[in-house]
Amino acid sequence: MQSLVIVAHGSHLNPDSATPTHTHADTIRATGAFDEVRTGFWKEQPSLREVLRTARGDDIYVVPLFISEGYFTERVIPRELRLEGWDPSLWDSDGISADTATLVASDIDKEVHYCGPVGTHEAMTDVLVRRAESVTGDPSVGEVSESADSEARQTESDGGFGFAVVGHGTERNEKSAKAIEYHTERLRETGRFDEVKALFMDEEPEVDDVTEHFDSEDIIVVPLFIADGFHTQEDIPEDMGLTDDYRDGYDVPTTVDGHRIWYGGAVGTEALTADVILERAADAGADIGDAIARVRQQTKPTTLVAGD
Amino acid sequence: MSAVESDLSEIQLAAFRETLAEEPIEYDGLAAEYDADEEAYHIETPEHQTSVSADDLGTVAAEQAAYITNWYFYTQQVGSEIKRAFCRWLELAEDHPVPDRYDALAAGIDREWGQLRITTTLADDGTRRYEVRHVDDSDANTDTLTTHTDPFDARDIGTLDADGQYRPLRTAPSLDSGWLFPDLTADEVYEAVEAFYPATVVNWHREQRGELDIDHWRDEQDRQSGIYNLITVLPDEAVEWATAACCDDSQCLKRREWELSEDEPLDADGGDGVFPCREPCSMVVAAGREWAKLEREDTQTYEFELTPSEKEQLEEIVDAVADDTVDEIREADLDESANRYRVRYLREKRFDDDGNLSGTPTRPDGDDNDGANDTDDHDE
Known part of the structure; x- marks a missing residue:
């Protein structure tokens, strides 16, 4: 019997914080790849302290639904799960290369496979691209000659798009910037977007000045965050000038300083994130059959499925 | 007991025979074994002792059939020891023998788990079915309740209270009513309860077996890091106030089993909930952090004029x-x-224009730091 345990931050204040965790758990549960899928939270119930005892598998895969390595993945989660003998060096990571470590969780006296966070997995780049596609409604966004839906894109320019990946910055966690830079570089390497840049909330280059950092008239902005909340729904839209008051909402796209901003919100809410969770578990040895392929297909926006 | 209608199905009989081919059965008042020499099945229940051939297994007395379907349900249909224990608790299995239980299940056996009312009933083949609704809806006509079939819907039902406010503590007694899970299997009722009240069944089960691991306040203090290190300076007296304020049954349905330490009990009432609380939760820790900040202040003498x-x-x-x-x-x-x-x-x-009671400044020395202005609960 094989169990997947998704662990996440959760919130005492924001009811939407746990939503992506639950949604992705449901998606994976529906694939039948695991005999059970459990969720545990730092701030909600079941707590990280008690989530493992709700899992009954012989093979338990724990995947942190976090953006980066750092305080939570290296210290809080292993401590709360009671992973005996844990040390961050077991991941042998340069800050973005954590994969898996197998340790006994003393809470249940069983070995568990403790995986690296979803945010630093290479498949997260694909989720950023998927979010770009879903926020523009164009499955070929950025690919000028191949765009299937020029109406949806309605670009005033030559069809090129800029892409801003937004993170917190290093103030709280040095490694969070590493994850941003990592995916920014990978997006750049695809050659699909004219410009790809990392922007930050609390350090230079700042997301507030997004239009100054791009020549492209169309800019896709996606925060590398797990859940929507205060930062992604209030701070960033207001800081970029999409709206004076987040409660009034904003259009997608919104024109700011002659640029059209396609703001995508937290990437972790994109359905394809479930795929990254599966990738993490598969990398750790989980036998999940063709679940990855099925989730990739199933989470495509309907406009894309219709075009297949 | 009244006549039991439950004829044994071929599937049940096959499972019975296959199990007995391996080993004798002793379960919940049923004792059975297969005598290969005589090619006979010896079946003993409180009221009957019979030996029958394989062909006659399907014709045993109603009382014995009930014991066999009961065995089949609990050993072949319910997936784990915890679920079995929970389902048995739901039908008061430890208090009543199978025939009495089957009579009672015909009408439905009600139990309460937090604010859930869970009713167990019996199908003809001995399979249990479960209905879950809010205790406040016990007498409500089912037509007036919103019906759900997916046990994971319980997660969404439990997210907001009746006023639309977020419930960060799922075990708070603020579960909204008006919904109904009319017909759940044993596995599904477990998942629904797990979604309404996460980890409560497993902790209850550990407690039932005398294996509940309790982490007391001092353990919690010792474990903290980051911004929650602050709770290490919370005075013991404040922990008393905090537990009386937060862990009372009016605030949380878990029964607090943790104390200051194993040797230092807290005076506050731990509550009467059916499921235990085995360590300070994240709400109590987060609140403790705020109180640790507030308790740094010294008291001050004010003079107010009030009627x-x-x-x-x-x-x-x-x-x-x-x-x-x-x-x-x-x-x-x-x-x-x-x-x-x-x-x-x-x-x-x-109040004066600055909001001061009786015009008395809060900090006459001009220090306007209120010491508690950090509302960010995201300590990443």
Whole structure:
């Protein structure tokens, strides 16, 4: 019997914080790849302290639904799960290369496979691209000659798009910037977007000045965050000038300083994130059959499925 | 007992035979074994002792059939030891033998788990079915309730209270009503309860077996890092106040089993909940952090001028907020201290333009740091 345990931050204040965790758990549960899928939270119930005892598998895969390595993945989660003998060096990571470590969780006296966070997995780049596609409604966004839906894109320019990946910055966690830079570089390497840049909330280059950092008239902005909340729904839209008051909402796209901003919100809410969770578990040895392929297909926006 | 209608199905009989081919059965009042020499099945229940051939297994007395379907349900249909224990608790299995239980299950056996009312009933083949609704809806006509079939819907039902406010503590007694899971299997009722009240069944089960691991306040203090290190300086006296404030049955349905330490019990009542609380939760820790900040302040002597009624009014306002009765106060009920007009009048009369009671500055020395201005709960 094989169990997947998704662990996440959760919130005492924001009811939407746990939503992506639950949604992705449901998606994976529906694939039948695991005999059970459990969720545990730092701030909600079941707590990280008690989530493992709700899992009954012989093979338990724990995947942190976090953006980066750092305080939570290296210290809080292993401590709360009671992973005996844990040390961050077991991941042998340069800050973005954590994969898996197998340790006994003393809470249940069983070995568990403790995986690296979803945010630093290479498949997260694909989720950023998927979010770009879903926020523009164009499955070929950025690919000028191949765009299937020029109406949806309605670009005033030559069809090129800029892409801003937004993170917190290093103030709280040095490694969070590493994850941003990592995916920014990978997006750049695809050659699909004219410009790809990392922007930050609390350090230079700042997301507030997004239009100054791009020549492209169309800019896709996606925060590398797990859940929507205060930062992604209030701070960033207001800081970029999409709206004076987040409660009034904003259009997608919104024109700011002659640029059209396609703001995508937290990437972790994109359905394809479930795929990254599966990738993490598969990398750790989980036998999940063709679940990855099925989730990739199933989470495509309907406009894309219709075009297949 | 009355005649049991449950004929044994071929599937049940096959499982019975296959199990007995391996080993004897002893379960819940049923003892059975297969005698290969005689090619006979010896079946013993409280009222009958029979030996039958394989062909006659399907014709055993109703009482024995009930014991066999009971065995089949619990050993072949319910997936784990915890689920078995929970389902047995739901039908009061430890208190009543199978025939009595089957009689009672015909009408339905009700149990309460937090604010859930769970009713177990019996299908003809001995399979149990479960209905879950809010205890406040016990007498509600099912037509008036919103029906759900997916046990994971319980997660969404439990997210907001009746006023649409977020419930960060799922075990708070603020579960909204008006919904119904009319027909769940054993596995599904377990998942629904797990979604409403996460980890409560597994902790209850550990407690039942005498294996509940309790982490006391001092363990919790010792474990903290980051911003929650602050709870290490929370005075023990404040932990008393905190548990009385937060862990009371009026605030959380878990029964607090943790103390200051194993040798240092807390005076506050732990509550009467059916499921235990085995360590301070993240809400208590987060609250403890705020109180640790607030308790750093020294007391100060103030002089206020109030009428006796105004002093009482302030005390009753605190009670109304603490007991969450403000919304029950009628608009024009000026007898109530926390009535909005009464409170607004008091503010007009006794507060100055800066919001100071009786014009008395909070910090006469000009220090305006209130010491508790950090509302960010995301300690990443």
